[in-house]
Structure formats: C-alpha cells, structure tokens
C-alpha cells in the first residue's frame with residue numbers, strides 16, 4: 001500500500017490524477033457541495049491522516065520546521081473549496097428554480113445595525129484569532145537551525161513554502177521564466193481580471209453556473225498549478241530536488257538518471273540525422289516557429305471557434321486577446337510538464353548562449 | 359424604580375462619560391453614536407446589509423488578515439527591542455529571545471502569525487473572487503488587494519532572513535537567485551549581454567537587480583541590514599497606507615458587495 005502511494009505521488013502520475021480529480025469535483029460540484037459528501041470525506045480523511053502519520057518518514061516531513069503552516073493551508077483550502085462549492089450549489093439550484101440567490105432574499109437585503117451585529121462578529125474573530133495564535137505558539141516552537149554558514153549549503157535548499165510552487169516550476173522552466181516572467185504575469189493577470197471579465201452576473205453572490213469560464217480558469221490556476229505545486233515542492237522534493245514519495249526515506253544517495261533532450265536535438269540529430277547547424281537561429285528554428293505559432297497564431301484560431309466567438313461577442317477583441325494570451329501562457333506550464341514526461345523534452349527553444357531557454 | 363446596577367453607576371461617572379460620549383447602545387441614536395464617534399469603529403458604516411455581515415459570506419477573512427497584521431506589528435515591535443541586525447548578534451539575539459526573555463512566545467506568535475497571514479490573504483482573495491466582488495465598481499480595490507498580496511509575501515520573505523540561521527540564508531539565497539535571471543536587469547538573464555558597449559558590461563553581478571536586493575553578490579551582512587529595514591520599516595508603512603486605501607474604497611464602492 002505504502003509502496004503504491006509512493007509510486008502514485010510522483011508528479012508524473014499525481015499531476016494527471018490531481019487534474020482529473022479537480023475536473024470531477026468541479027463538474028459534479030452539486031454533489032461535492034452537499035453536507036453528506038463533506039461528512040463522508042472527513043470520515044475517510046481523518047483515519048487516513050492518522051495512518052499516514054504513523055509512518056516515521058511521513059511524520060518527519062510533516063513536522064519539518066515551517067511545514068506546519070502548509071498542513072493548515074491544505075486543511076483550510078479543502079474546507080473553503082468545499083464551502084464555496086456548497087454555497088454555489090445552493091444558489092445555482094435556487095436560480096434555476098427562479099428564486100434568486102440567497103444573498104438577494106429580502107431578509108438579507110435588510111439593513112442592520114453595525115453595533116452589535118458586525119462589531120460582535122469582529123470581536124469573535126479577534127478572540128478566536130488570538131486564541132489560535134497563542135495556542136499554536138505554545139505548542140510549536142519557532143524553528144531555528146544552525147547559525148548561518150555561507151560556505152555550506154543544506155541539501156535541499158528550499159525557498160519559503162509560499163514560493164515553493166515557483167521553485168518547483170524550475171524543474172520545467174529556467175529561472176527567468178519560473179522566477180520572474182511567470183510570477184510577474186500572475187500578478188499582472190490577477191490585476192487584469194476585473195477588466196477582462198465583463199460578465200455582469202455573479203456580482204455579490206456565490207454562483208458557479210453563471211460564470212463558468214471565470215471560475216474554471218481561476219480555480220485551475222489556483223488549485224492545480226499554485227497549490228498542487230507547493231505541496232509537491234514541500235513534501236515530495238528531497239535532496240537535489242529529487243522526487244521522494246511521502247513514505248520514502250530521504251536517502252542522499254538516491255540517483256535518478258534523467259536525460260532530457262532539447263527539441264533542436266530531436267530535430268537535427270534524431271530525425272534528420274545530421275549535425276546541429278552552427279547558426280543559432282537556424283538551429284532553434286523549429287522551436288521558435290512552434291512558440292510563435294502558440295502565441296500568435298493559436299489565439300486567432302481559437303477566436304474562430306465557438307468558445308472564442310462567444311467571448312469576443314461578449315467582451316470585444318482586445319479583452320479576448322489579452323485573456324487568451326494570459327490563458328495560453330498559464331497553460332504552457334502543464335503543457336511543458338506533460339512534454340517532459342512523455343518525451344523527456346528539455347527546452348523547446350534552447351539558446352543557452354543568450355540565456356534564453358524556453 | 360429598580361436599584362441601579364453597578365454598570366449603570368459606572369456609566370454615570372465623570373471618567374466614563376469623558377471617554378464615551380453616549381449612553382448604552384440599546385437604541386438607534388446611541389448605536390449610531392457608538393460607531394460614528396469612535397475612531398476605530400467609524401471605519402464601518404452605521405448600518406449595513408445583512409448579507410454583508412454574515413460570516414458565511416465574507417468569512418471575515420479580510421478582517422482576520424488585518425487583525426493578524428496588527429498582531430504582527432505589536433509582536434514585531436517587541437522583538438525589535440531584543441534584536442540587532444548584524445551578522446555578529448542576530449542569531450544569538452534570537453537564541454536569547456528563546457532562552458532568556460520571560461514569556462518568550464513573541465517570536466513564535468510573530469513567525470506563525472506571518473505564515474497565517476499569507477494563508478488568510480490567499481483565502482480572502484479566493485472569497486472575493488468567488489463572490490465576484492471584483493466586478494464594477496470594485497475593480498480598483500481588487501487591484502489594491504493584489505498589491506497588498508504581493509507586499510504580504512515580500513514582508514514574509516524579508517522577515518525570513520532575520521534569524522540568520524541556515525534555514526534563513528539559504529531560503530533567501532534560493533529566492534534571490536531568481537532575481538539574477540531577470541530579463542535585461544539580471545546578469546544571468548536573457549538580454550543582459552545586449553547591454554554591453556565594447557568591453558564595458560552594463561549589467562554585471564556587481565550592479566544587477568540581485569545586487570540591489572542583497573547589497574552584494576551573496577546573502578551577507580549588508581543584505582541582512584537591507585532586509586531588516588525593508589521588513590521593519592519600509593514595507594509595513596506601505597502596507598499600512600494601502601490598507602487604509604483598501605478600507606476607504608470598500609466603503610466608497612458601496613460597502614460589502616451584494617446582489618444588485
């Protein structure tokens with residue numbers, strides 16, 4: 001059993017599994033969003049957690065300094081994801097029945113006094129937050145390791161957990177993409193959301209059905225790309241950033257032979273059986289063309305599809321092109337992951353001479 | 359007439375009346391006065407829609423984030439009394455905090471609180487997204503929020519270095535190494551070699567973005583001072599100002615979002 005879980009946890013398998021699970025949960029959110037589902041899930045998850053904890057290697061990685069917050073993050077994300085789906089399921093059913101969202105009920109539109117209604121809620125939050133922080137602080141000591149030693153790097157050297165998704169991306173992208181361009185685009189993309197999404201529905205109440213594209217897109221980026229990668233980076237990456245299953249001992253001598261090939265090597269050496277051209281642009285031509293097609297030709301092609309037409313009709317050309325470009329750049333990450341696993345593809349465009357690898 | 363209770367007697371003293379200028383909030387007039395007359399409470403509207411008060415709607419996540427920010431400010435100031443940002447003292451001061459300072463859980467609260475704040479900001483954003491609260495007229499405030507999110511991560515990141523242990527410097531080394539790959543601005547990034555005139559290299563490891571961030575080519579004492587000032591003074595000030603803008607806009611954009 002543990003062997004099996006170790007085997008499944010490898011991103012090659014766990015990423016597709018997680019994506020499919022994500023897809024099922026989102027598609028059947030009305031079933032997932034029921035209280036019954038939540039109870040059944042909890043009833044399975046709690047014993048499973050204790051069983052996991054009984055394993056010394058798993059226990060070690062969970063209680064590793066600064067990994068406790070991630071456990072809290074996972075639990076709260078599970079809860080709040082379920083909770084929003086629950087709220088959405090209720091409202092969507094009501095909207096279908098012509099009743100309108102719960103938030104629009106007359107008793108919810110009614111104005112109430114700030115004192116005591118809101119002030120007491122806030123007071124409760126403050127007290128609960130204080131108690132939580134103090135208890136946490138008493139139970140768990142803040143980590144402190146050996147004094148800083150610039151000449152001896154620990155292995156693995158990990159960034160703080162909230163950046164581990166980015167560090168995990170380094171497996172698939174060079175630092176200029178994983179550490180600078182992609183996070184920069186995440187920030188820009190987030191700020192752009194209100195200006196791209198012109199759907200007037202779902203403003204001020206929970207609903208999934210009335211804004212499917214926005215919610216699918218956001219949830220995929222947030223749960224599958226951001227949170228999943230953080231979990232992998234935290235719990236499943238050991239020395240040399242090698243994969244270790246959750247029950248696996250971090251053996252420093254584990255060697256994983258990995259031989260990745262650039263697209264240009266595929267083209268010239270494997271397929272055309274010649275040597276690599278000396279001219280850089282010539283050498284990387286195929287990759288450059290593919291990248292250009294992906295960024296410049298795919299958007300107009302999608303624009304002609306039903307999906308594209310619908311968006312353009314609703315929000316116009318400019319919004320459509322910004323949206324689809326951001327979406328394609330986001331999807332370049334899972335695409336590169338899959339290419340790596342299927343073909344051991346390293347770079348689509350490999351120009352180390354210019355520090356420009358894609 | 360019934361005997362007056364102790365609470366009523368206290369309310370009639372000159373001291374009490376000088377602080378709270380209104381009677382108990384059990385009627386409309388006084389309830390308005392409580393909220394409007396208090397500098398902290400007057401951030402709130404006097405009356406608001408029931409849906410916006412419900413925990414199931416806001417999760418009070420923004421409020422919780424703000425509370426943790428305040429708690430971090432208080433514990434952070436306490437920590438500053440004991441901590442000196444130099445390579446010689448930093449680590450030992452942290453040990454002292456643990457071993458010699460009475461009731462020494464301030465560092466724990468500060469550290470776990472910092473992690474908690476990252477989590478609550480994310481969840482707050484998630485809630486705001488799911489209720490579509492970024493839609494007009496709240497587009498701008500969503501943008502302010504995204505900047506707050508980035509600054510929260512940077513606050514946490516700069517604080518990570520201060521204990522000056524192995525965990526700290528190597529986490530920052532990994533993080534800041536990414537900066538050297540910035541296109542055009544980092545010496546290891548694409549485009550940097552274009553900025554070269556003859557033998558003169560414009561972007562090198564002695565002046566690129568990573569150098570500016572660390573005040574050096576590696577995580578050393580100058581980086582510690584730089585991170586300390588960013589962490590204790592600069593970023594908190596900016597966050598404080600932006601939170602004020604954020605709250606002001608929540609009010610000006612019509613309060614907590616609700617169906618139109």
Ligand code: HEM
Nearest residue numbers: 416418419420421423424483491500503504506507614615
């Ligand atoms: C330091 C970080 C932040 C603090 C202290 C903060 C605080 C708050 C508070 C107290 C509210 C009132 C309602 C509530 O509690 O949910 C609020 C609302 C709001 N926040 Fe934030 N926030 C922060 C970050 C963010 C982020 C990251 C975003 C989005 C990217 C954001 C977007 C919004 C929006 C759009 C509203 C209006 C919500 C509505 O009307 O329903 N904020 N914020």
